[in-house]
Amino acid sequence: MHKYVLKRLLLLIPVMLGVTFIVFGIMHLTPGSPARLKLGEKATPEQIAALEHEMGLDKPFIIQYGNFVKNGLKGDFGRSYLSNKPVFEEVLDRFPATLKLAVAAMTIAVVIGIPAGIISATKQYTLVDSVTMVLALIGVSMPVFWLGLMLILIFSVNLGWLPSSGASTWMHLILPSITLGLSSTAIITRMTRSSMLEVIRQDYIRTARAKGVPERKVINKHALRNALIPVVTVIGLQFGSLLGGAVLTESVFSWPGVGKLMIDSIKKQDIPVVMASIIFIAITFSIVNLAVDILYAFIDPRIKSQYQ
Amino acid sequence: MVEKIKKKSQWREMWDRLKVNKMAMLGLGILVILILLAVFAEQIASYEDVAIKMDTSIRLQGPSKEHILGTDEFGRDMFARIVHGARVSLKVGIIAVGIAIIIGGTLGAVAGFYGGTLDNVIMRTMDVFLAIPSILLAIAIVSSLGSSMLNLMLAVGISSIPNYARIVRASVISVKDEEFVEAARAIGARDNRIILKHIIPNSIAPVIVQATLGVAGAILSTAGLSFIGLGIAQPQPEWGAMLSGGRAFLVQAPHVVAFPGIAIMITILSLNLLGDGLRDALDPRLRQ
Numbered sequence: 001m002h003k004y005v006l007k008r009l010l011l012l013i014p015v016m017l018g019v020t021f022i023v024f025g026i027m028h029l030t031p032g033s034p035a036r037l038k039l040g041e042k043a044t045p046e047q048i049a050a051l052e053h054e055m056g057l058d059k060p061f062i063i064q065y066g067n068f069v070k071n072g073l074k075g076d077f078g079r080s081y082l083s084n085k086p087v088f089e090e091v092l093d094r095f096p097a098t099l100k101l102a103v104a105a106m107t108i109a110v111v112i113g114i115p116a117g118i119i120s121a122t123k124q125y126t127l128v129d130s131v132t133m134v135l136a137l138i139g140v141s142m143p144v145f146w147l148g149l150m151l152i153l154i155f156s157v158n159l160g161w162l163p164s165s166g167a168s169t170w171m172h173l174i175l176p177s178i179t180l181g182l183s184s185t186a187i188i189t190r191m192t193r194s195s196m197l198e199v200i201r202q203d204y205i206r207t208a209r210a211k212g213v214p215e216r217k218v219i220n221k222h223a224l225r226n227a228l229i230p231v232v233t234v235i236g237l238q239f240g241s242l243l244g245g246a247v248l249t250e251s252v253f254s255w256p257g258v259g260k261l262m263i264d265s266i267k268k269q270d271i272p273v274v275m276a277s278i279i280f281i282a283i284t285f286s287i288v289n290l291a292v293d294i295l296y297a298f299i300d301p302r303i304k305s306q307y308q
Numbered sequence: 309m310v311e312k313i314k315k316k317s318q319w320r321e322m323w324d325r326l327k328v329n330k331m332a333m334l335g336l337g338i339l340v341i342l343i344l345l346a347v348f349a350e351q352i353a354s355y356e357d358v359a360i361k362m363d364t365s366i367r368l369q370g371p372s373k374e375h376i377l378g379t380d381e382f383g384r385d386m387f388a389r390i391v392h393g394a395r396v397s398l399k400v401g402i403i404a405v406g407i408a409i410i411i412g413g414t415l416g417a418v419a420g421f422y423g424g425t426l427d428n429v430i431m432r433t434m435d436v437f438l439a440i441p442s443i444l445l446a447i448a449i450v451s452s453l454g455s456s457m458l459n460l461m462l463a464v465g466i467s468s469i470p471n472y473a474r475i476v477r478a479s480v481i482s483v484k485d486e487e488f489v490e491a492a493r494a495i496g497a498r499d500n501r502i503i504l505k506h507i508i509p510n511s512i513a514p515v516i517v518q519a520t521l522g523v524a525g526a527i528l529s530t531a532g533l534s535f536i537g538l539g540i541a542q543p544q545p546e547w548g549a550m551l552s553g554g555r556a557f558l559v560q561a562p563h564v565v566a567f568p569g570i571a572i573m574i575t576i577l578s579l580n581l582l583g584d585g586l587r588d589a590l591d592p593r594l595r596q
Contacts, residue, residue: 018436023448030452141576143528145535146551146569149558157559244441248532263536266451278448282440289439 004297008290019282020072024065027275033057037269038081077279078272080265087276091258095280097167098257101249102242104173105181110235113185114228117192121227122219124197132189139186144245148179148252165254172253180249184238191234196227229300236292240285318513325589332585338578346395353388360384360543368561378563381553386564389545390571396546397575400461401527405519407465412472413515417503419473420480431477434470442467443529450538460539464526475518479511486510513590520583524576531572547572 035051036043043051052058056067071077077087120132155175156164163172199205200223208222209215247259254260258277265273326332345352353359363383371378377386419430437445449463483489484507492506531548533539540546542553547568554564 014432015436015439018433019439022436022440022445026448026452028452031454137577137580138573141524141573141580143531143535143548143551143569143572143576145532145548146565146572149551149555149565150569153558153562153565240441244443247443247447248535251536262447266447267537274448274451278440278444281444285441286439 001297005294008293012286012290015286016283017069019286020069020279021065023275023278023282024068025061027271028061028064030269030271032269034081034271037271072279077276080273081270082268087272090261090273091276091280094256094258094261097255098243098246098250098259098281099284100173101176101180101246101255101257102239104177105179105184105242105246106235106239108177108181109184109188109238113188114192114231116185116189117231118196118219118224118227120189120193121196121200129193133193136186136189139182140190142182144179144183145248145252147182148175148249151175151179152252167256172255176249176253176255179252180242180245183245184242187238188231188234192227192231195230196223199223199227202226225299229296232292232296232299236289239288239292243281243285322513322586322589326585329585329588331581332589335578335581335583335585338574339582342394342575342578343398345391346398349391349395352391353385355388355392358385358388359392359545362543368557368564370561370563377567378561380550380564381557381561384543386550386567389550390547390567393545393547393550393568393571394575396457396540396544397527397530397572398523400457400464400530400540401523404461404464404526404530405468405522407461408468408472408522409515409519411466412469413476413508415469416473416476416478417480417508420477421484421499421503421507423481427477430473434473437467437470440467442525443532446529446533447536447538450533455533455538455541457540460530460533463533464529467529468522468525471518471522472515475514476511479514480507483507483510517583517587517590520579520586524579524583527572527575527579 033048033052035048035055035057039047039051049058056064059067068077075088077091079085080087080090083090116132116136120129123129152164152175155162162175163169164175166172200219205218205223208218213222246255246257247262249255250257250259251263258281262274262277265271265277326336349355361384363379365383366375366379367381367383369375369379369383375385375387377390380386380389415430415434419427440448445467446463449466450459453459453462480503488510489502489506492502497506530539531546531551534546534548535552537552540549542549550568551565551572554561554568558565
């Protein structure tokens with residue numbers, strides 16, 4: 001098992017190098033010189049050239065990338081063009097808010113999605129199942145930003161129950177986390193249902209029933225344990241969508257997270273901040289997926305046995 | 309006689325199974341209507357004279373006989389804009405997925421067919437792309453290339469390449485050792501002929517399912533990018549941009565935000581219904 005964990009941890013290194021390479025490469029395509037952006041419109045060509053030299057922008061792409069990685073390893077992702085603060089600090093400051101939002105949304109998705117999927121599967125083709133599936137389908141089809149605005153309209157504007165923006169109290173977390181979590185809830189519901197349906201047709205479930213195990217136990221112990229294995233993978237992948245969706249959700253609710261920082265920085269062409277935000281989110285996503293895969297290896301005896 | 313014993317083609321078989329699925333047919337029906345709206349948008353409401361014509365004296369009006377879905381913040385007819393928006397969304401969605409299928413499919417086919425180091429290099433690269441949530445990758449691309457319809461299609465398309473590469477690769481691996489491929493090789497067919505004429509046609513089914521769902525995802529991403537101001541520019545009607553424009557008037561005129569969102573939702577719903585139906589129709593385990 002240690003070998004598996006170690007192997008996966010080591011694999012994270014090339015993936016991270018790849019991610020930084022892609023993001024750096026894409027951002028490198030941005031037209032206009034960062035030195036010009038930093039100095040403003042009035043700068044003379046000499047001033048720009050001098051700053052470009054100082055920033056290392058006159059060097060070939062691959063050297064610039066190498067320097068970026070070298071500094072990045074020391075936690076130095078450059079300074080914001082606007083605030084001149086270290087980018088890493090800015091992103092790190094905003095990160096807890098995004099994490100809080102994503103975790104709250106994921107909690108909603110898991111707490112509602114798994115039970116809903118189980119109920120739907122055990123009552124296949126009944127009214128409960130149909131209603132759940134229609135709701136889930138609507139859930140995956142709804143644009144996250146639209147849902148956010150509609151929730152604001154209903155719960156903040158019309159009913160006045162919940163705040164529509166900001167992040168000072170737990171009340172502020174309710175609407176954004178529902179908004180962000182809804183499509184994941186729907187996806188987890190659908191996945192749990194189909195996985196459960198597959199499992200309850202297996203022979204070992206028939207065996208369990210035949211030997212007189214109570215139905216509750218058949219479902220909760222024999223079926224659920226196996227049905228949840230693919231659901232765990234989906235949860236890990238959904239976390240990535242959540243981090244992506246957080247960008248839109250944060251923008252709707254003015255939630256002070258990395259996503260909002262990124263959008264604001266794009267508008268101001270503050271490239272180092274944009275770059276660091278994307279890299280930071282990608283690293284988080286990779287670590288979560290790694291954790292999920294390791295967890296997966298622990299709960300799925302088929303993988304576990306390969307490494308013993 | 310030969311005709312009679314000929315096996316039903318896989319497409320015929322798929323259609324037979326699909327047409328009994330009511331939900332899938334509902335999705336297909338809605339989708340056909342949306343496509344017709346998009347194709348005949350100009351005949352339904354003129355782009356120049358209605359969809360982008362501003363008249364601030366009638367701004368933010370609710371639905372009425374003249375404007376069945378009301379007017380937006382510039383007094384433009386919402387219905388006309390939504391109909392023309394269907395054109396933009398479907399076009400961007402389909403072309404983006406087309407880009408992803410062509411590039412991703414080629415990479416996946418090559419990786420699956422040749423295996424070995426080439427497979428490893430391609431698929432590990434795809435893994436790296438998958439580590440960046442696709443909407444973020446699209447945001448990065450658009451913010452760097454600048455926002456235009458072409459860049460939007462590229463961004464959304466590129467960010468979903470890995471999905472198609474994976475699916476095509478898996479599919480190619482599952483058919484490449486079949487007897488008909490061996491037969492083709494035995495009669496001296498070249499690799500690219502084997503891939504294009506024998507392997508791809510037999511491994512395309514899962515790609516179609518993914519493409520249907522993928523267009524839905526691409527439309528959502530496009531709307532999301534436009535919503536945060538990185539998509540299609542005014543005055544061109546795009547659902548996400550319309551929603552974003554109406555945001556400041558959420559309290560006064562909620563319909564400006566509500567209707568484009570409903571249009572997005574109906575489109576995505578129809579594609580999801582059809583995609584789910586196709587998946588079931590192609591699932592060998594569900595065959596009777």
